[in-house]
Amino acid sequence: MARNIHTGMRRFLARRGMRALHCACSRRKKCDRKWSKQTKISMTERPAISPTRQEDFPEWYQQVIAAADLAENSEVRGCMIIKPWGYAIWERMQRELDRRIKAAGHRNAYFPLFIPLSFLEKEAEHVEGFAKECAVVTHHRLEATEGRLVPGAPLAEPLVVRPTSETIIGAAFARWIQSYRDLPLRINQWANVVRWELRPRLFLRTSEFLWQEGHTAHQTAAEAEAEALRMLRLYEGFLREMLALPAIAGEKTPGERFPGAVRTLTLEALVQDRKAIQAGTSHFLGQNFARANGITFLSPEGMREHVWTTSWGVSTRLVGTLIMAHSDDNGLVLPPRVAPCQIVLLPLIRREEERTAIEEACARLAAELAERSYAGEPLRVEIDARPSAGGAKNWEWVKKGVPLRVEIGPREVAAGTLSIGRRDRPPRERLSQSVRQFVAEVEGILTQMQEGYWDRAVAFQKSHTRRIASREEFLEFFTPRDAERPEIHGGFAEIPWSGDAALEEKIREEQKVTIRCIPLDQEPAPGTCPFSGKPGKYRVLFGKAY
RNA sequence: CGGAGUGUAGCUCAGUCUGGUCAGAGCGCUUGCUUUGGGAGCAAGAAGUCGCAGGUUCGAAUCCUGCCACUCCGACCA
Known part of the structure; x- marks a missing residue:
């Protein structure tokens, strides 16, 4: 209490x-x-x-x-309000991903929010996977009755608010694709989706979230599989370069697969509480949705065949992942490449007679910085001229995670220097540099910070990934010392695995850990499974999951 | 849906056991003064149908009944 x-x-x-x-x-x-x-x-x-x-x-x-x-809970349970600073981070991700996806040959389109109930029923596994978390629209009119609004006209067929769009996009693909000449078809959509969540958490698990979902159709299985892998690798590069987030590329076990998929690929990241989080996912859907939706084409030989499809997505969950991966006890930490603002200029004006000189110095610096670029884009600079106390303002930007804070007061103006606070250094530490030197070096500083966060995240992942050979060690790895108030423990446990689904389920129930993935990049001959004693087919990563 | 808990000012809470100077505090907000290389200080002010509906009583935030909402812990999940 x-x-x-x-x-x-x-x-x-x-x-x-x-x-x-x-x-x-x-x-x-x-x-x-x-x-x-x-x-x-x-x-x-x-x-x-x-x-x-x-x-x-x-x-x-x-x-x-x-x-x-970044965000707050809204009046609607499970739904969040993404505030400007949080949304700006998402927009940064969106912009860069959109660029990369387009460069990979996909075109954007938009499909309806509402999906006829019958569409969802087409694919058996898909139904089973999503039915429990669907929001359903049953009426199309409100009627005023005794001063209250009540749903009036029932729909002939209820509409489901999309939990994902395979079915409705599949129906469109069935019309669009006639010939092998129409393939491959590569479509992406930016949208919101709804999965009715019982236990929401901001960004990580909300009833409504924003994402990007790509859908492609191909002539052959091999081509579709290659596409699913290619997009996973695209995500991997994005996470590495933009978010400084190392993730293990792997395949999900049958039990963890996307409903309706033949193969599900995933990127598993480890965040600071040593839990795994899925940071991106890509599915090879085989011909399951093609059959369910009747997506066929005439081959060069004149044969009618079903297409092979893929789907892949990342969501606003990445914002949550980013927070948990890099932030510290002073608030958010943003790698420069995703930071909506990379440098904030903080004028320190105490006496009115100093104002003009300081404001001019700020404006000059902002203009100079705006001409410089980092990672191929102009620097994003902001002047915080709000008339409040300096200390409070400074802390605000620390908590917002802006990479560089530059203070300009009478001393700096007189000396032609700047006081620079870096988000990767303690909040009270300041570096004094001449204006010229700072402008010349700023790109290097940001590069260094971006790399520093990457190196730190890689070291973290490495130090909490353990190859485990015995059952005892496995249990010890995932058992906190203090059962009452569990401390941060565990991580990725890498073990040889024979592929036994029943055993996987048993471990999930007993230890509350799951196979996060079967890493794609692994050497053969993995050894013996510590649980079954059978020879392992490959190594898997176990972990506690978000 | 199971278990636990909470609804009082914009926010976080005290007050409820024991009904009556009980409409409170801090923070935030507004105004004024002071301060000024650092997450300021003082003073004044605005602000609440005590979740909702009944009931008991001379009198209810407080007791009783019903309802509603939210939070946390479990089963599903990007």
Whole structure:
């Protein structure tokens, strides 16, 4: 109970983008003293986000979102409001992915939000996979009755709000494709989808989310399989280069497959609480949807054949993944390439007579920086000229994860220097550089930061991936020392696997860990499965999953 | 759907056991003054049908009944 008071207080503070220096509850001083005593951290050294990652990771995650002003829960349960800063991050991802997908030969189109119920019924596994989480529209009119609005006219056939669009796109493909000359067909759509979630979490699991879904049709199985793999690799490159996020490319086991897929490929990332999260997925659908939707073509030999299809997607879940992968106890950390703003200029104006000189210096610097580019795009620079106290403003940008904060006050103007705060350094640390030097080096600094985050993430993944040979070691790996309050533990456990589905299910039930994937890049001759004693066909990665 | 809990100001909460100077605090917001290389200080002010509907009572945030909403923990999931 006492903990709840603090949790609420922290959420409140963070949401308001305020300093976390004091408790906001009605017993502020007592709470503050208690916290300081418990943690042995003085109030001035207190990190911006509480609890810290170590103290309570899920709560920390929520607090980062609130402190960085990324999103909030809406009145509709399970649905989030993505706020401007959070949406700008998604737009950065979208823009770059869209570019890459188009370069890979796909064209954008848009299909309806509503799918006739009968469409969903066409593919048996697909029905089973999605039926439980579908939102259904049953009426098309509201009628005012005694001052209340009630659904009026029932639909002849209920409409399902798309949980994914294979079926309705398949129906269109059936019309569009007649000949082998129409293949391959490569379509992508940016859309929202709805999967009715019982336990929502911002960005990670919401009832409505935004994504991109690609759908392709091919003449041969081999070509479609190659396409599914190609798009997985495209995602992999995007994650590496833009998000500084290493992910293991692999295949899902039959039990974890997309409903209706023949093969499901995945990118599995490890975030700071050592849980795995799927960061992208690509499916080889075989002829399942082609048969269900009657997508056929005439081959060069004049034979009518079913096409082979793929589908693949990434969602706003990537924003959550990004947060959990890189952020720290002072808030969000954004790799420069996805940061909506890379450099924020903070004028420090104390006396009115200093104003003009400082504002001019800021404007000059902003103009100079705007002419420079990083990673092939003009630098994204913002001047924060709001008339509030310097310290508070500075912390706000720390929490928002902006890579570089540049302070310009009378001293800097006089000396022709800048005070630069880097998000990959402690929040109070400042580097003093001449304007000229900074402008010349800024691209290098951003490159260094981007690479630094990548290196750190790779090292993290490596140090928490363990090859495990015995059952005992496996259990030890996934068992916290403190059962009451489990500490951060586990990671990826790599073991030889014989491919036994029943065993996989048993481990899932007993240990709450699952096979995240069968890594694509692995050497042969993996050894003996520690559970069955049988020779392993390949190595698999086990992990706790989001 | 099972288990636990919570609804009081914009936010976080106190007050409920024991009905009556009980409409409260902190933060935020507004205004004024002070401060100014750092997540400011002081003062004043605006702000609530105490989740909703009944009931008990001279009197209900507080007791009773019903309803509603939300949160957390479990089964499904990008």
